[in-house]
Amino acid sequence: MKIPMSRMKRIKRCGLGVITLGLCGFTAALSKPPLSQAQLFNQAAPRPGPAIGRTATAFNLETLDGTSIKLDSFRGKPLIINFFASWCDPCREEMPLINELASAGATHGFSVLGIAVEDSRAAMTEYRREAKLIFPIALDLNNTVKRAYRIFGPPATFFIDAQGIIRDMVLGPITRERAIEALTSA
Amino acid sequence: MPTKKAFVVWSIPGEKGDITRANIRFAMEDGKGGFTPAQTLNEVKDAGRFPIIETMPDGNLLVAWIDRRIDNPKPRQLYLMKLDSQGHPLTKNYQVGEGLCECCKLGITFADGGKTVYMVDREVDDNKIRNHVLRKSGDGGKTFAAPVEISNDGWQVPNCPHSGPSIGRDSRGQLHVSWFTQGRSESEAGIYYSVSKDGGKTFAPRRLVQPNTAPEVLYNNLTVGDNDTVYLVWSNLDGNNRAQIFLRTIAADGVTWSPIQQISNAKGDASRAALALHKNQLLVAWTETDGENSRAVVRSAMLNQ
Numbered sequence: 352m353k354i355p356m357s358r359m360k361r362i363k364r365c366g367l368g369v370i371t372l373g374l375c376g377f378t379a380a381l382s383k384p385p386l387s388q389a390q391l392f393n394q395a396a397p398r399p400g401p402a403i404g405r406t407a408t409a410f411n412l413e414t415l416d417g418t419s420i421k422l423d424s425f426r427g428k429p430l431i432i433n434f435f436a437s438w439c440d441p442c443r444e445e446m447p448l449i450n451e452l453a454s455a456g457a458t459h460g461f462s463v464l465g466i467a468v469e470d471s472r473a474a475m476t477e478y479r480r481e482a483k484l485i486f487p488i489a490l491d492l493n494n495t496v497k498r499a500y501r502i503f504g505p506p507a508t509f510f511i512d513a514q515g516i517i518r519d520m521v522l523g524p525i526t527r528e529r530a531i532e533a534l535t536s537a
Numbered sequence: 538m539p540t541k542k543a544f545v546v547w548s549i550p551g552e553k554g555d556i557t558r559a560n561i562r563f564a565m566e567d568g569k570g571g572f573t574p575a576q577t578l579n580e581v582k583d584a585g586r587f588p589i590i591e592t593m594p595d596g597n598l599l600v601a602w603i604d605r606r607i608d609n610p611k612p613r614q615l616y617l618m619k620l621d622s623q624g625h626p627l628t629k630n631y632q633v634g635e636g637l638c639e640c641c642k643l644g645i646t647f648a649d650g651g652k653t654v655y656m657v658d659r660e661v662d663d664n665k666i667r668n669h670v671l672r673k674s675g676d677g678g679k680t681f682a683a684p685v686e687i688s689n690d691g692w693q694v695p696n697c698p699h700s701g702p703s704i705g706r707d708s709r710g711q712l713h714v715s716w717f718t719q720g721r722s723e724s725e726a727g728i729y730y731s732v733s734k735d736g737g738k739t740f741a742p743r744r745l746v747q748p749n750t751a752p753e754v755l756y757n758n759l760t761v762g763d764n765d766t767v768y769l770v771w772s773n774l775d776g777n778n779r780a781q782i783f784l785r786t787i788a789a790d791g792v793t794w795s796p797i798q799q800i801s802n803a804k805g806d807a808s809r810a811a812l813a814l815h816k817n818q819l820l821v822a823w824t825e826t827d828g829e830n831s832r833a834v835v836r837s838a839m840l841n842q
Contacts, residue, residue: 438699443555481554503753
């Protein structure tokens with residue numbers, strides 16, 4: 352996959368350096384009329400999902416700290432979005448790597464955003480403290496972003512370029528090698 | 538005698554706040570309008586998760602959970618503990634299985650007055666393929682035979698699909714199982730059902746209860762009525778992309794399946810439905826969340842038995 356972005360190329364060079372540092376009630380009967388089979392199976396019609404080369408779906412979420420955060424606010428520099436949860440074992444395992452990416456991004460001009468899915472503000476706040484997470488965390492309390500990005504379950508990581516185009520995505524845990532590949536696949 | 542008091546198990550985060558290294562807590566009604574102080578059941582701290590509790594036919598209580606006291610090699614172990622009808626320990630924690638998916642709700646049912654215990658869970662192999670299995674004990678849950686695969690779904694997933702299977706037994710001894718799987722492709726994903734007519738030695742080919750409407754983990758449960766009707770509930774997304782609760786029944790003949798009914802109308806999401814039969818009523822409870830608000834909802838329906 353080509354990444355036509357000079358910024359991503361810089362990340363490539365810088366990222367490799369970073370890597371070596373270890374990187375980088377009721378009683379009524381069931382009263383609601385049943386849905387017809389046609390209705391139910393219409394629901395099953397496929398929805399367009401995210402894809403490499405496609406514009407990332409916009410969102411507007413609240414962060415753990417109560418501020419609003421939009422995808423658009425990251426325009427102009429690459430962004431790594433990591434969908435995760437405090438209860439998710441593989442998420443926890445990859446969190447040191449995500450933290451390192453966030454640290455590297457601060458130096459090399461890309462951002463990392465965590466989106467907490469199926470989680471509570473209290474649990475995520477505690478986990479952020481415990482894991483010493485250094486990147487902003489948005490709460491997807493109604494699962495709208497998770498569903499828009501067709502995240503089956505956390506973790507999942509998306510690499511979005513400065514123009515808001517998805518350049519790579521990892522559905523499932525991300526390894527150091529896979530993160531390098533995503534950052535260097537220009 | 539089985540207790541008439543309500544009892545509950547749940548998990549709380551371990552000392553460091555880690556919910557993946559949690560402790561199993563138990564409490565029951567104290568007869569004074571409240572509950573007994575919560576007691577921790579796992580003997581090794583910060584090691585339990587996904588607890589389930591069921592009343593055995595003799596009135597004792599069987600608690601099971603996924604345990605990570607032996608943290609390597611992965612995956613996890615299955616631990617049990619028995620309590621008497623008043624919640625006093627009858628056994629220590631003991632291991633009866635391993636190879637479980639680290640994030641899987643368990644299911645239990647009994648036969649032969651409690652001598653036979655059936656459990657269902659999801660196993661995970663080295664390739665992260667997660668199929669559901671039945672474990673059978675002939676000695677009241679002390680030991681279990683090798684797990685029997687319910688369906689070779691080939692679900693390979695590295696994430697956390699923390700839904701799990703459900704099991705019920707009818708008056709003829711048939712075992713009914715439901716579960717969620719994504720199978721070998723997204724188009725296979727959905728809630729599935731199977732039945733065993735030989736005490737769990739073999740299972741009929743799986744049948745689709747409802748396909749998944751999105752890449753979403755679906756939570757399911759089932760119970761079996763006195764007339765051997767199977768009641769299935771699960772969550773799935775509606776046309777507005779909101780998770781709702783759906784219900785379907787399978788008649789005793791195994792052939793007559795009811796239409797699917799949507800029984801929740803959540804503004805946000807409805808999920809994790811549980812169900813029970815009581816005095817000719819079907820009770821279904823679930824959690825509705827909307828933003829940071831959540832509430833428990835219960836609906837009941839009179840049954841035409």
